[in-house]
Amino acid sequence: MASSSSSSSTWMMEKASGSHLFKIADYSLAKEIGVGNSIRSAPFTVGGYYWIVECFPCGDEKDSADCIGLFLTLESDVDKNNVQVFYTMNLVNLLDQTGPPSEPLTNADVFSKDNCSWGWDRFMRRADLEKSRYLKDDCFTIYCAVTVPKAPRLQVGNAGAVAAPPSDLPQHLARLLESGEGTDVTFEVGGETFAAHRCVLAARSPVFRAELFGSMKERRARCIKLDDMEAAVFKALLHFIYSDKLPSYMEKLHKESSTMMAQHLLVAADRYGLDRLKLICEDKLCREMEIDTVANTLNLAEQHQCRRLKAICLNFVAAPRVLAAVIETGGFEHLGISCPSVMKELLKKITNMTDELRSSKKRKIDKGGKRS
Template sequence: MLVEPVKGQSTVVLSSEEPQVFDRERPSWGLRRFMKTTAEVEWANLWNDCLVIECEVTVIKETFDVHVPPSDLSDNLATLLEGKKGADVTFKVQGEVFSAHKILLAMRSPVFEAEFYGPLGNKGAQNGHDWLADKNWQANIWHFQQVTALKLAKILLVLRGWLGANQLLDKILVCLPIGKPNFGSKPSSPDITIDDMQPAVFRAFLHFIYTDSMPPMRDLEEDDKIEMVKHLLVAADKYGMERMKRICEGMLCKSLDVETVAAILALADQHHCSNLKDACIEFMLSSNRMNDVMASQGYAHLKRYSSDVIVDVFERAARSCKI
């Protein structure tokens, strides 16, 4: 900045917002751009052949970048699922057993949340107190059980004295729960049986719940991959996992052909997938593919079980004048 000697006012001549680096690799001894000298400038800024220049310099200290690795939370959760550490619920799916964690399932799915922690779910742990793990409560129950069993035993012994040896009375006496208390930990929860899902599909479903990503399907043939995605869409709809459902919709939209579009349309209508349904109808009506679609097996199934969808297709076709 040039400083006017009389008034002391400063005029910005040159400024730079970008920092200038001065080091051995990039030496800099000045600027290539200078201010043009005019009589007006000399008259305003020269005083006794002296020029006052004001410089504002900001020195920036060198900073060091710290490399932050990418998040590995999904990998850790996948390891938790595979390792089964701390698992507190077991699923039986067509003979295969899967262990999982209730709190994580409930966090991801409103259906699991209602099942495990809703008013009809864990009845032993309501209002913040787990009665099944309360040893005082267990002791009271055990005491009541022992008193009742002893009274019943006395009655049975009196009957045995009247009736003599009796095998039925002897068996009842042996089965009475009289003995030392066993206050262990909370009993394990019963297994949950899944009848409407294949083990491979349930494994992929758990993978998404824990990692928020679709499982790798590189080893599957294209037809098997499409079938897997269909089953996962059904599971996502059943357990209220909207993000997973949308991902499956997107994958199926990219795999439409004349042989599968009718079956996928029926699936989309059944599970309220509006985006997938629109994509299927648009595919059927485009490029004069309707005749080929009507010749497929999927269309026969669609016509038999989802006739209202057929009506929707033809109504859209009539509006667009494509038939």
């Protein structure tokens, strides 16, 4: 009796993709900042790297002063490694969804420590933008899509094979926490009580493991009181420990409340050795950076050894127009008292930026309008 078999294989490139919308309000003021001066977006992450969109409303150099320049800049430290990136930029009109976006421009470039910024010095003539539908109510929006290729891989499969569903362990653990079944330790936090499972806490956190199964007094306690944490923060911390993600309600919070929660959770994550949660909070704080909260975030970044978050905060604050506003916040005064070394770093960064402007050092631009 004849037998037959079939098989298949697929070559694919692992890749990470993401996008960022950068809205520039008050265009009439932005175009007065002068040639060679840029407006920078908030940092965003794609492929494990931090990126920003830079817009030069008056051009990157004098010979492109009649044009708007757009560039993608790598903010992460890459040492000797190079990062190949495919990226696209175009303008969109968020107020008028009936029309198409502008014609996208696409590049593929290699970003490195010495060549960290690429793009177009003549993305669009300023006169054309001012007559276009993309400038509405003195605002326009840039859409940037980024793809970072990873290592290629070969996927081998047999026809008719059944793929296993994704893991649902976090959902089961989250339901276990919600049900309260089998709990054997209680925490009193901010006047509220939270029941949990010692084994789960110990498996997820080295600090909880030492407290609950080591020689500390909490090993024998049925109820542990925490006086230095808010109830809402501990509730979110427990949710992450069981489900490996932030509570969904955090996405619905007002931006200021969301930032404050991320700041408190970062402190809690560092305290309990939850490195993944700490990184998630860092990323959230990078994306939600605002003038009113950046000084407090910079303070936390210094105290809890968040090197990348600290660097991005310093870049944000050092911008001349931003610095003047940040100085007026209460958080800036507290920063000066609690972290004088950070103030020295900030002063040095501002001095370097001023010297760079005075000497009119510009990034090199190649024949295609790209710069290194």
